[in-house]
Amino acid sequence: xxxxxxxxxxxxxxxxxxxxxxxxxxxxxxxxxxxxxxxxxxxxxxxxxxxxxxxxxxxxxxxxxxxxxxxxxxxxxxxxxxxxxxxxxxxxxxxxxxxxxxxxxxxxxxxxxxxxxxxxxxxxxxxxxxxxxxxxxxxxxxxxxxxxxxxxxxxxxxxxxxxxxxxxxxxxxxxxxxxxxxxxxxxxxxxxxxxxxxxxxxxxxxxxxxxxxxxxxxxxxxxxxxxxxxxxxxxxxxxxxxxxxxxxxxxxxxxxxxxxxxxxxxx
Amino acid sequence: xxxxxxxxxxxxxxxxxxxxxxxxxxxxxxxxxxxxxxxxxxxxxxxxxxxxxxxxxxxxxxxxxxxxxxxxxxxxxxxxxxxxxxxxxxxxxxxxxxxxxxxxxxxxxxxxxxxxxxxxxxxxxxxxxxxxxxxxxxxxxxxxxxxxxxxxxxxxxxxxxxxxxxxxxxxxxxxxxxxxxxxxxxxxxxxxxxxxxxxxxxxxxxxxxxxxxxxxxxxxxxxxxxxxxxxxxxxxxxxxxxxxxxxxxxxxxxxxxxxxxxxxxxxxxxxxxxxxxxxxxxxxxxxxxxxxxxxxxxxxxxxxxxxxxxxxxxxxxxxxxxxxxxxxxxxxxxxxxxxxxxxxxxxxxxxxxxxxxxxxxxxxxxx
Ligand SMILES: Nc1ncnc2c1ncn2[C@@H]1O[C@H](COP(=O)(O)OP(=O)(O)OP(=O)(O)O)[C@@H](O)[C@H]1O
Ligand SMILES: [Mg+2]
Numbered sequence: 001x002x003x004x005x006x007x008x009x010x011x012x013x014x015x016x017x018x019x020x021x022x023x024x025x026x027x028x029x030x031x032x033x034x035x036x037x038x039x040x041x042x043x044x045x046x047x048x049x050x051x052x053x054x055x056x057x058x059x060x061x062x063x064x065x066x067x068x069x070x071x072x073x074x075x076x077x078x079x080x081x082x083x084x085x086x087x088x089x090x091x092x093x094x095x096x097x098x099x100x101x102x103x104x105x106x107x108x109x110x111x112x113x114x115x116x117x118x119x120x121x122x123x124x125x126x127x128x129x130x131x132x133x134x135x136x137x138x139x140x141x142x143x144x145x146x147x148x149x150x151x152x153x154x155x156x157x158x159x160x161x162x163x164x165x166x167x168x169x170x171x172x173x174x175x176x177x178x179x180x181x182x183x184x185x186x187x188x189x190x191x192x193x194x195x196x197x198x199x200x201x202x203x204x205x206x207x208x209x210x211x212x213x214x215x216x217x218x219x220x221x222x223x224x225x226x227x228x229x230x231x232x233x234x235x236x237x238x239x240x241x242x243x244x245x246x247x248x249x250x251x252x253x254x255x256x257x258x259x260x261x262x263x264x265x266x267x
Numbered sequence: 268x269x270x271x272x273x274x275x276x277x278x279x280x281x282x283x284x285x286x287x288x289x290x291x292x293x294x295x296x297x298x299x300x301x302x303x304x305x306x307x308x309x310x311x312x313x314x315x316x317x318x319x320x321x322x323x324x325x326x327x328x329x330x331x332x333x334x335x336x337x338x339x340x341x342x343x344x345x346x347x348x349x350x351x352x353x354x355x356x357x358x359x360x361x362x363x364x365x366x367x368x369x370x371x372x373x374x375x376x377x378x379x380x381x382x383x384x385x386x387x388x389x390x391x392x393x394x395x396x397x398x399x400x401x402x403x404x405x406x407x408x409x410x411x412x413x414x415x416x417x418x419x420x421x422x423x424x425x426x427x428x429x430x431x432x433x434x435x436x437x438x439x440x441x442x443x444x445x446x447x448x449x450x451x452x453x454x455x456x457x458x459x460x461x462x463x464x465x466x467x468x469x470x471x472x473x474x475x476x477x478x479x480x481x482x483x484x485x486x487x488x489x490x491x492x493x494x495x496x497x498x499x500x501x502x503x504x505x506x507x508x509x510x511x512x513x514x515x516x517x518x519x520x521x522x523x524x525x526x527x528x529x530x531x532x533x534x535x536x537x538x539x540x541x542x543x544x545x546x547x548x549x550x551x552x553x554x555x556x557x558x559x560x561x562x563x564x565x566x567x568x569x570x571x572x573x574x575x576x577x578x579x580x581x582x583x584x585x586x587x588x589x590x591x592x593x594x595x596x597x598x599x600x601x602x603x604x605x606x607x608x609x610x611x612x613x614x615x616x617x618x619x620x621x622x623x624x625x626x627x628x629x630x631x632x633x634x
Binding site: 165167168170171172173174175176177178181185186189190 | 325326327346347348349352353354356358360361362363364373374377378421422425
């Protein structure tokens with residue numbers, strides 16, 4: 001209610017509508033341009049040569065591009081899985097310890113990748129791996145991405161936990177459920193939308209991570225964003241536009257599904 | 268009597284939240300027992316420690332000191348899932364992701380009972396609370412009253428030794444609440460399970476309970492049957508909390524056995540049951556319905572003169588608000604006066620009579 005009347009007041013300022021429109025144009029125009037150009041039959045960005053799916057065919061036929069995409073998917077699925085599992089346990093433990101100083105500190109550490117400049121993380125991870133001599137190929141990237149994805153997986157799960165009625169686990173205990181059964185039969189199903197949403201966010205974050213991937217990836221474990229960056233050295237070709245459009249569509253779909261799940265009412 | 272095991276026995280149970288020395292003392296040395304197969308009520312105002320006491324019994328909180336025995340066995344070392352007691356929560360706390368049948372069967376399933384037994388018992392319980400038609404719905408698709416019944420069925424299904432109910436009726440509307448009172452009482456009789464029922468509603472407590480414990484500020488004020496608590500309150504708090512009452516400041520003229528002659532508030536002399544423990548001044552309590560506007564058998568004169576200030580008509584009761592010579596208000600709820608054709612006019616002076624045993628003297632100033 002308060003929110004509603006609030007936004008109505010802001011919306012009543014003269015020029016608000018136009019301003020909002022300009023804002024969205026500014027935000028999305030470049031993306032729309034990329035998407036439109038990916039269907040352009042002419043390789044020149046300035047000439048419209050008619051509608052064509054040629055560049056999509058070309059992008060999909062590029063074996064290196066396909067390998068990079070497959071690498072990215074493998075890494076993203078693994079990192080998202082790992083970070084979601086870790087985040088689920090972390091959120092549960094920290095929720096139980098709410099109010100304690102060490103719990104607040106631990107949560108801050110989990111959130112660190114959100115606030116640290118990514119290049120700092122990337123350099124730190126690179127020197128960490130090389131000083132320990134860890135050279136697992138994709139494994140290195142999975143470890144690095146798990147770390148980056150952790151806060152994104154953690155936040156929706158934690159939010160879900162905070163909205164959960166504490167008396168539900170008490171009711172389960174009252175009905176003879178031991179701690180593990182309580183988690184499995186009550187907490188976990190209640191958290192599921194948050195967990196799925198956290199997993200999808202983590203997946204998207206891993207999929208389009210560039211800075212850390214660029215520094216950490218080794219030959220043979222190149223990810224899609226890094227590969228596309230490599231393609232750009234020869235200039236923006238329409239097949240890059242096609243690949244980008246596919247990524248945009250996939251990411252958007254995942255984020256939308258994730259929000260729909262997170263917003264679903266538990267009751 | 269000696270060998271009877273009580274359902275629950277509490278010895279000097281104390282609960283302090285937070286720091287044991289400086290924390291908030293929610294319960295101070297509570298000692299009482301709950302008999303087997305009894306409808307026992309914990310009655311007290313908000314914040315008096317009712318929920319705290321119930322959570323100690325369920326095992327959600329641990330006692331700071333004292334002992335709790337369930338059918339003779341100390342239970343403090345048992346965690347909630349090991350105690351053979353079940354709870355009906357105030358907000359019902361049904362599992363939103365399970366169907367009604369799954370909710371009701373949850374306790375039995377967790378006890379590892381075979382699926383066939385669980386299913387049979389679930390049907391039995393749903394029939395008991397008349398919710399068979401809803402077995403495949405989710406809690407969100409039920410009304411408050413229906414959720415209430417499911418919560419009851421869920422807690423009764425594992426056949427607990429004691430059922431704990433935390434203000435289960437407080438979220439229902441008045442009509443439903445009154446219907447559920449009777450139903451709960453019948454359910455208790457039918458199942459033969461000991462009920463410990465929490466409420467802040469004195470009417471609810473009087474209507475349903477075999478015995479009541481009155482709680483205030485974490486202290487048990489009195490334990491007894493509804494009549495005992497209403498007619499012979501242990502102290503001014505109980506007298507004030509349960510039912511309506513008149514309180515008059517009086518001084519003691521003389522004492523004889525269990526009775527005292529007192530004077531005050533413009534009353535010359537009246538006999539009262541003495542609970543003042545030797546104090547020379549005190550508070551006289553008398554219920555409005557024990558006061559009358561005419562003499563009669565078993566009545567003694569209470570006040571020679573009282574001036575009628577107003578009448579409050581409630582259909583089934585008529586209360587005259589009068590003032591004693593010193594200005595103290597005295598409420599009189601006389602059945603004869605209600606039936607009289609014409610109400611007594613404002614400003615008129617009346618003579619007041621009391622049931623002989625009704626006035627009670629307490630020490631202390633009261634409110
Ligand atoms: N977890 C807690 N930590 C600290 N203090 C608490 C806690 N739970 C209850 N208290 C305090 O203990 C006292 C008794 O609370 P309790 O919930 O038992 O009261 P109640 O009789 O159930 O009241 P109500 O009728 O409002 O439910 C209150 O003063 C309350 O503030
Ligand atoms: Mg309470």
